[in-house]
Amino acid sequence: MPALPPQKLPDLQARPWLDPKAPAFVEIERVTKKFGEFVAVQDVSLKIYRQELFCLLGGSGCGKTTLLRMLAGFETPSAGRVLIDGVDVTTVPPYARPVNMMFQSYALFPHMSVEQNVGYGLKHDRLTRAEAKDRVEEMLDLVQLQGFGRRKPHQLSGGQKQRVALARALAKKPKLLLLDEPLGALDKKLREQTQFELMNIQHQVGVTFVVVTHDQEEAMVLASRLAVMDRGAIMQVGTPSDVYEYPNCRFTADFIGSINLFEGTVTAVEGARVVVACEDMPVPLVVEAPASLQVGTPVAVAVRPEKIAIGRDRPAETGFNAAPGQVYDLGYFGDRSLFRVKLPSGRIVLVSGQNSRRARDDERPVDWDDAVWLSWPAHAALVLTE
Structure with a gap:
């Protein structure tokens, strides 16, 4: 993977994963x-x-929900261990963990009011009736559902039901909140709006969130960091920008967003750049890459x-990273x-x-069937060996 460009010294308090001395709040150790x-x-x-607001991202069957259920205590690892706040909870039952879970279906009780749903988990806590009432009101204020307490779930919209489920999950003040596809039932516009609301709520309460999602855009918006999973394994962990800009393998590159992968072979190493011959391209591809690559190595650019720049005019330099084509x-x-x-x-x-x-009726710079040229600078591409 190419070296990251020089950056300002990071705020280790805001980004504790950059501090090797920072203690982890949740540790998953060689879990199978x-x-x-x-x-x-x-x-x-x-x-x-x-x-952290951490996202487990992957397609169906990749293992992300199973991993979440092991954090919750609904599944026991076949091997390895799970620690939360320094305590080994691998075999601790769900009710004895400082964890709560918000399910994809929301699982609201239809016969209970919003207030009763939010306060349901407080029944076994040592709270007076007045304290429980205050906690419920606090949670409804947090999710902006003041005045909805006496309504039943069937009287709520999908977004409001999602907020009730979140309020109920937070009412017991867990140290760790697990969310399984929390926005999956919402339409696109409401989901985009709710993403920011969820981030704001997480920031206000200061609870560690672990979110499971298959939606790449959702993970990119929500997460402080994310883990990309495939076939039960973690392929890459990083901030959204790092995973998008510096994927460590073909799978991650192809899974996160859209990408063009040109398979080829390294034909030359020139300082901090490599030259790659690719059958699909009429000219060599020049890429900024680690000097450790050897001539003859099969890679993907x-x-x-x-x-990629697109235009009708031929670029000034067409000896590399350029090709003619048709829309x-x-x-x-x-x-x-x-x-x-x-x-x-x-x-x-x-x-x-x-x-x-500027105007809807302006001519498109490039249209269907146009003959065009494509080009990009060497620093715009990555070389992947896995």
């Missing part, structure tokens, strides 16, 4: 979970820090669609357009760009 012969989670180790498809998304450009080799390359036309 088997169901018969099927391995759902395989030798996973992970550290999550206090007050990864380029995000938004980092094969065009997707218009309002704020941006996605082009599928066919190269002479038949390879389709994805290119995206912002729509900056």
Whole structure:
């Protein structure tokens, strides 16, 4: 993976994962979970820090929900151990852990009012009736549902039900809150709005959140850090920007957002750059990459669609990282357009760009079937060896 560019000294309090001395709040140590012969989670180790909003991201069947259920205590690891706030809770039952879980279905009691749903978990706490009432009101204020306490779940919208479930999960003031696809039942616009509300609530209460989601955009917006999972294993852990800009393997690069992967072979190493020959491209690809790469190494050159320039005019430099093509498809998304450009080799390359036309009837700079040129600088691409 290419070296990260020089940055200002990080705030270690805001980013404790950068401080080797910072204690982890949640530690998952070499955890494996088997169901018969099927391995759902395989030798996973992970550290999550206090007050993080951490996302487990992956497709269906990758093991993310099983990992979450082991944190909750609903499943026991076949091997390894789980620690929360320095305490080994591997075999501790769910009710004895400082953890609460918000389920994807919200699991609200239909016969109870909003107030009763939120206060349900407080029945076994040593609170007076007045203290429990105050706690419920505090939680409803937190999720902006003042005045909804006497309503029943069927009288609420999907977004309001989601807030009630969150208020109930937070009412017992857990040290760790687990959220399984918390926004999955909401429509796109409401989900986008609720993402920011969830972040604000997490910041206010200071509780560590672990969120399971298959939605890449959701994880990118919510997470302080995220873990990308595939087939029971963690492929990469990092901040959203690090995982997006510096994926460590083909799977992560392809899973997070859209990307073009050009398979090829290193033909030269020139200082901090390597030259890659690729059958799909008419010219060599030049990429900034570690000097440790050797000539003859098979690699993939990864380029995000938004980092590729597209235009009708031939670029000044066409000896590398450039190719002619024809617009094969065009997707218009309002704020941006996605082009599928066919190269002479038949390879389709994805290119995206912002729509900056001043008026709706302005001519598109590039349209269907146009002959175009694609190009990008050496620093815009990555070399992946795995």
